[in-house]
Amino acid sequence: MSTGALQPPAPRGRLAVYLDLIRWDRPAGWLLLLWPSLSALWFAAGGFPGWHLVIVFVLGTILMRSAGCCVNDVADRDFDRHVKRTARRPVTTGEVSVKEALALGAALALAAFALVLTTNGPTVLWSFAALAVALAYPFAKRIVSVPQAVLGVAFSFGIPMAFSAVTGQVPWLAWWLLAGNLFWVLAYDTEYAMVDRDDDLRIGMKTSAITFGRFDVAAVMASYALFIAMWAWAGARLGLGALYYAGLAAAAAQAAWHWMLIRQRTREGCFKAFRLNHWVGFAVFAGVAAAYALG
Numbered sequence: 001m002s003t004g005a006l007q008p009p010a011p012r013g014r015l016a017v018y019l020d021l022i023r024w025d026r027p028a029g030w031l032l033l034l035w036p037s038l039s040a041l042w043f044a045a046g047g048f049p050g051w052h053l054v055i056v057f058v059l060g061t062i063l064m065r066s067a068g069c070c071v072n073d074v075a076d077r078d079f080d081r082h083v084k085r086t087a088r089r090p091v092t093t094g095e096v097s098v099k100e101a102l103a104l105g106a107a108l109a110l111a112a113f114a115l116v117l118t119t120n121g122p123t124v125l126w127s128f129a130a131l132a133v134a135l136a137y138p139f140a141k142r143i144v145s146v147p148q149a150v151l152g153v154a155f156s157f158g159i160p161m162a163f164s165a166v167t168g169q170v171p172w173l174a175w176w177l178l179a180g181n182l183f184w185v186l187a188y189d190t191e192y193a194m195v196d197r198d199d200d201l202r203i204g205m206k207t208s209a210i211t212f213g214r215f216d217v218a219a220v221m222a223s224y225a226l227f228i229a230m231w232a233w234a235g236a237r238l239g240l241g242a243l244y245y246a247g248l249a250a251a252a253a254q255a256a257w258h259w260m261l262i263r264q265r266t267r268e269g270c271f272k273a274f275r276l277n278h279w280v281g282f283a284v285f286a287g288v289a290a291a292y293a294l295g
Contacts, residue, residue, distance in 0.1 A: 018104060021073065021090045022066035028278045030065040032188065035281030036181045037061060037158030039288045040174065043238070044166035047292040053165055056115045057158065063112035068134055068154075070105030074098050075138035083199040085271075116161075123164040130157040141205055148189040148208040152182035173234060180230030187223035187255070188277040190216060191262055194270040217263055224255035231284065240288075241295040247287015251280045 023029055037057050041049040073091040081092050090096040096104075109131065116127045133154045140147040156178040163174040186208065193200070193209035194216060200207050212219040228248050235244045258273040 017090050017095050021096055021101060021104065022069050022108070024066075028275050029069070030062045031278035032185075032281060033065055033155055033158060034058060034061045035278065035285045036156060036177070036184075037162050039281075039285045040159040040162035040177060041166060042285075042288045042292055043173065043177070043234075044163040048289075049166055052118070053162075056118060056165070057162065060112045060115045061158065063108045063115070064130075064134065067105040067108035067112065068137075070101045070108070071135060072138045074101050074105075076141075083196055083203070085196060085199075119165045120168055122168050122170075123161055126157075126161050126164050126170070130154070130161060133157060141207070143206070145206055145211045146186075146208045147206060148186050148193065149182065151189055152185035153178075155185045156181040173237070176230065176234055180227050180234070183223040183230070184227035184277075184280070187220045187227065188274050188280075190220050190223070191258070191270045191277075192274040194262065194265060195267050195274070217259070217265070220262060221255070221259055224252070224258070228252050228255070235291075240291040243295050244287045244291035247283050247285070247290065250283035250287070254280050254283065 019025070034057070038054070041053055041057060045053075073089050076086070077089075077091045077098070081087050086092065091098065091101050113127060116124055133150070134157075137147065137150050137154050140150040144150060159178045159181060160170040160174045163170050190208040190212065193207035196205075197207070197209045199205075201210060208219070209216050228251060232245065232248055235248070254276070258276070261269040261273040263269075
């Protein structure tokens with residue numbers, strides 16, 4: 001429902017406002033980006049890829065997710081005020097100006113780019129493609145029926161970049177893993193969209209939850225299944241053992257639990273399923289790392 005006229009937020013220090021803008025207290029967002037990227041690093045290197053690349057991808061993920069929050073909130077500022085969950089975001093309330101948010105986002109993106117410069121030429125070039133997709137996503141929600149697919153590409157682009165950083169090239173396996181990961185993003189971001197469906201319908205925003213309609217829960221579960229199946233096939237091609245499949249099984253068990261959370265389509269259940277999805281990614285990464293270390 002509409003939140004009506006918003007009361008001005010209580011005055012806060014600039015650091016507190018900026019941390020709120022980049023969702024510092026909600027790490028689930030950057031963890032959803034991180035686990036597939038780290039898994040790809042391990043795949044590409046055949047095990048631990050070295051601390052340099054781990055640090056680059058961990059810090060780069062945090063910085064780019066934070067920059068993405070700045071751009072997204074600027075793009076959605078006129079929509080967010082009409083959605084209960086987002087009405088108090090700093091750009092929407094006026095605590096942070098559009099220029100301020102964009103300046104912060106640019107500074108964070110430049111810091112991430114500085115990290116990429118410590119890798120190799122091909123990875124630097126791929127980073128421009130990743131940035132372009134990330135910038136396109138906030139506007140895809142106006143024109144694409146399933147904008148979560150665009151987000152899926154943006155949130156999966158760490159995979160080809162990881163392979164490029166390790167090997168200097170992006171093999172077919174990287175694109176296969178990206179395609180599989182896209183289905184995971186489609187699953188959890190549809191859960192997220194189910195939280196705001198009523199508000200999004202009223203303001204004319206396009207989401208997968210609206211497009212899938214009464215098949216939304218089925219689409220989420222099918223997407224989870226495709227993600228796990230495609231990553232299982234990749235593991236089979238690489239000859240990974242039982243520990244890898246144990247990680248995938250743990251991810252599948254969590255997906256089954258998420259079905260329990262979302263099947264009634266309550267805001268609380270759908271949001272809880274979304275928030276806990278980073279554990280799905282962690283389970284898969286743990287299986288990858290364990291398979292290479294102990295398999």
